[in-house]
Amino acid sequence: MSLQKWTEMIEKRGDRKYNAYYYSFEPTGDEDIDLLLASFALAGKLAHHTENWSDDRDWSEHYGAAPATQIQALANQLAAKRYNEPCWDCGRTDLPLHVDYRCPECHEPGDDDDG
Ligand SMILES: [Zn+2]
Numbered sequence: 193m194s195l196q197k198w199t200e201m202i203e204k205r206g207d208r209k210y211n212a213y214y215y216s217f218e219p220t221g222d223e224d225i226d227l228l229l230a231s232f233a234l235a236g237k238l239a240h241h242t243e244n245w246s247d248d249r250d251w252s253e254h255y256g257a258a259p260a261t262q263i264q265a266l267a268n269q270l271a272a273k274r275y276n277e278p279c280w281d282c283g284r285t286d287l288p289l290h291v292d293y294r295c296p297e298c299h300e301p302g303d304d305d306d307g
Pocket residue numbers: 279280281282283284294295296297298299
């Protein structure tokens with residue numbers, strides 16, 4: 193399985209990388225989250241029915257593995273990366289961070305709101 197093939201196919205899509213077939217996304221400006229959005233868009237472009245995102249056709253040559261497999265692998269990788277980043281308030285690195293980059297002990301509900 194190659195996540196590299198998957199991300200290369202996303203980059204090749206250029207300006208269309210957030211467009212699926214029936215829907216599209218707006219990038220958030222967060223590189224990791226945008227890569228996940230682009231992955232869902234690519235999956236939607238490749239197979240209109242989600243039942244085909246994990247089917248047994250041979251995805252390996254161009255995409256490394258089936259879309260569902262690649263989205264899961266990418267999410268795991270990004271979560272692991274985020275898990276090891278220090279909390280912006282206390283600096284601890286042993287807990288998964290909330291989207292505001294604060295550990296569960298420093299995170300306050302409502303902090304996720306924009307603005
Ligand atoms: Zn903290």
